[in-house]
Amino acid sequence: MISPQYLLWLVALAAVCLLFAGSGMTRPAVLVVAASAVTVLEFPVFFGDVVGSTPLGVGLMLVRNGLLVAACLLAGRALWRRTVPGAAGATPDGAQPSFSRRYARQAVVNSARVVPSTSRKAACPPRVPAAR
16 A cells, blocks of 8 residues: 555656656656545545455555556656657657757757858867877
């Protein structure tokens, strides 16, 4: 049995995950909040049924734990797709996704700009091979 205070930590983690646009954590966060609502039913309301292992108490535990497992699997899948090269939804070079779409578009625009050769030479001195 997971104690309610531990579930509160998961709600806080879900809130932090939602701060990052495009993180793919919306569905897991919603499932964690739903599991919190079921937990409120388990402990103050139907605590006697949970302790007595009545069908209602066991059902509440199964629903709450099922929601938490689903949230964990969805979050893991979203992280896998965004960080593992070659996974569905991963960036081509395996890099981390940008903070938001706006910053991603700006990065594309900045990378497409051509730097004049005179300023480029001043900014980047020629490479000198390392002595062996």
